[in-house]
Amino acid sequence: MKYIDKLRNSGLRPTKQRLQICEVLFNTEKTFHFTINELEQKIKDKIDNKISLATVYNTVHAFEKKGYLKQIPINSNQTYFDTNVTDHHHFYDLKNEKLIDLENSDVGPINIKRKINGKKIKSVEVLIKLED
Amino acid sequence: MKYIDKLRNSGLRPTKQRLQICEVLFNTEKTFHFTINELEQKIKDKIDNKISLATVYNTVHAFEKKGYLKQIPINSNQTYFDTNVTDHHHFYDLKNEKLIDLENSDVGPINIKRKINGKKIKSVEVLIKLED
């Protein structure tokens, strides 16, 4: 029931697949980062039926558009997503290819002193690459 | 002659192709951002002979490894590179898919208040997404 209203209120039909993906993504203690392939594996581990890969892509993009997921700007052969949709930043461990959350308070205020005519700021994200 | 020593000192043989790519990348007034496809086009416009796409990829990766190019962390269907290898940040215009340089002074000092055990910071990059 938990996610049915959330989906309906977003104009998304609460299908079995979407509800199951909601469980995997949002019914957790902590937020986490994932690629589509990692999510697919998590889904397989957690549910009995099969969800097609196309549906996983469709759903992740639908949720992203609605603001329930964020894409993390990083160069990898796969796209990383984040269930933490608050404003925050990331460490990226180059060796393990793992992301670590950094709260805004860990970075301090970022004061952009330059403006681009006719454009407004949608997001400000800091990526800190880590090496050994 | 300008780039022959640069390449030799990096342990890269100064081949005709690499020297020509150096001309396109570094013999310019201003630094710039590019994708491999954009670079390929620039090369075609500027030189007579043909350089294979594989060589363009090889060269860009070789130059990146040597620190003559930087990859810009962004989610796009193509990888963006930067001939500006100083520490700096970027606006990303979501509509035009164009990058704009932001100097460090435009962003102010970024003070990372958190450490990861056994890891050191390799780079700190701010990406500011712009919308209309």
Next chain:
DNA sequence: CACTTGTTTAGAATCATTATAAACAAGACT
């Protein structure tokens, strides 16, 4: 139940990037 419209699905297509392996060229050393 009937109808509409949104969703799921398997599979094909796309396309940036990487791998392959043969031809070629740079540099070193006679």
Next chain:
DNA sequence: AGTCTTGTTTATAATGATTCTAAACAAGTG
């Protein structure tokens, strides 16, 4: 000069994440 080694280029194939297609299906409405 010629010979040798090793790095580089090249056309082409392979890879693999992502997107597209269009048919089957399911949610919601009345």
